[in-house]
Amino acid sequence: MTKVISVNSGSSSLKFQLFQMPEEIVLASGQAERIGLPMGVFTIKINDEKTSIETPIPNHNVAVKFLLEALVSHNIVKSLDEIEAAGHRIVQGGAYFDQSVKVDEDVIAKVDELCELAPLHNPAHLVCYRAFKEALPNIEHVFVFDTAFHQTMGPESYLFPVPYEWYTDYKIRRYGAHGTSHQYVSQRVAELMHKDINDMNIITCHLGNGASISAIRNGKCINTSMGLTPLGGIMMGSRSGDIDPTVVFYMMKKLACTPDEMDVYLNKKSGMLGVSGISSDARDVQKAAKEGDERAKLTIDLYINRVINVVGGYYMQLGHVDAMVFTAGLGENDIKMRADILDALKEGMHLSINYDANSNVNGETCISNEDSSVAVWVIPTNEELVIARDTTRILGL
Numbered sequence: 120m121t122k123v124i125s126v127n128s129g130s131s132s133l134k135f136q137l138f139q140m141p142e143e144i145v146l147a148s149g150q151a152e153r154i155g156l157p158m159g160v161f162t163i164k165i166n167d168e169k170t171s172i173e174t175p176i177p178n179h180n181v182a183v184k185f186l187l188e189a190l191v192s193h194n195i196v197k198s199l200d201e202i203e204a205a206g207h208r209i210v211q212g213g214a215y216f217d218q219s220v221k222v223d224e225d226v227i228a229k230v231d232e233l234c235e236l237a238p239l240h241n242p243a244h245l246v247c248y249r250a251f252k253e254a255l256p257n258i259e260h261v262f263v264f265d266t267a268f269h270q271t272m273g274p275e276s277y278l279f280p281v282p283y284e285w286y287t288d289y290k291i292r293r294y295g296a297h298g299t300s301h302q303y304v305s306q307r308v309a310e311l312m313h314k315d316i317n318d319m320n321i322i323t324c325h326l327g328n329g330a331s332i333s334a335i336r337n338g339k340c341i342n343t344s345m346g347l348t349p350l351g352g353i354m355m356g357s358r359s360g361d362i363d364p365t366v367v368f369y370m371m372k373k374l375a376c377t378p379d380e381m382d383v384y385l386n387k388k389s390g391m392l393g394v395s396g397i398s399s400d401a402r403d404v405q406k407a408a409k410e411g412d413e414r415a416k417l418t419i420d421l422y423i424n425r426v427i428n429v430v431g432g433y434y435m436q437l438g439h440v441d442a443m444v445f446t447a448g449l450g451e452n453d454i455k456m457r458a459d460i461l462d463a464l465k466e467g468m469h470l471s472i473n474y475d476a477n478s479n480v481n482g483e484t485c486i487s488n489e490d491s492s493v494a495v496w497v498i499p500t501n502e503e504l505v506i507a508r509d510t511t512r513i514l515g516l
Contacts, residue, residue, distance in 0.1 A: 303501050320438070
């Protein structure tokens with residue numbers, strides 16, 4: 120029996136699961152949410168019992184401290200020495216990594232080099248890695264890359280229509296993100312439908328503070344919405360997603376701002392936060408919309424429009440779709456958002472939605488009727504399990 124901790128740090132969150140492997144038994148799980156916002160939430164779950172505290176979590180170092188202290192204080196481990204390995208989600212592997220790898224100095228240097236392609240994520244991943252390395256100096260670590268799952272895309276999907284030398288000389292291309300999530304839920308929906316994933320076409324919608332959509336044919340990704348960095352694709356919590364590039368040039372002149380300042384505008388001041396003026400958190404925007412705030416309503420409408428444009432395009436690219444999956448924080452929990460997205464798609468995709476099921480999702484739930492041309496599912500993602508499996512396999516535990 121081996122204790123392996125899976126670490127999944129996002130731009131404003133840190134999720135973890137401590138596994139007993141290879142049995143895949145979850146000993147504890149939890150998350151720090153709203154990292155960097157005025158008030159955060161830390162939650163630990165043990166034997167289906169959750170304990171949460173509201174507290175400022177200014178950065179990922181503090182989140183790691185809460186996590187490790189909680190494992191000891193709740194008697195999950197008598198000592199941190201019981202943890203034998205750690206696996207870390209890394210958003211951007213660039214052209215260097217097409218699979219998970221054991222961490223060494225060369226790997227760290229390459230991930231650090233790629234920070235400019237994932238400025239909200241790779242730095243946070245490295246902060247978490249170094250915090251765990253300091254707290255657990257005797258264990259080995261594995262990096263599991265979000266981009267690896269998307270390496271099966273063909274050039275017609277991953278190339279941008281820019282000078283070809285930008286790709287050959289600078290590796291400018293679509294890399295995607297959330298690969299472990301898209302991989303997990305696509306495999307899981309095939310299992311739940313008792314079908315072979317190698318004979319299925321699937322659209323997976325990872326909708327959260329960061330969001331991406333993937334088209335999967337026969338178990339392999341053929342297209343995904345995020346681009347060179349997690350800034351591309353659909354609208355997100357604080358990220359713009361795809362926009363006319365001229366907007367960038369035009370507004371840099373109007374605002375007299377530098378490229379770094381424009382990067383902050385597009386990564387941290389756009390998306391739901393930028394349009395609503397309220398928050399990057401969809402829950403806050405939905406609350407304001409229900410209370411009649413017009414900009415909040417517009418924000419939700421804009422988000423839905425961006426999602427259906429991508430899903431509709433992937434539906435046509437795949438030719439037919441066997442299943443569509445909603446996952447991640449917003450995809451799993453926002454009843455109205457799912458219903459609104461599906462209402463906009465149902466005529467073109469011949470969907471028949473079970474609205475009672477959609478309103479009463481409990482874990483893995485099919486929310487379409489039997490006569491629906493596409494089976495629609497809500498499946499909680501489990502990136503941490505994918506990370507634990509890869510960590511155990513690569514380290515030979």
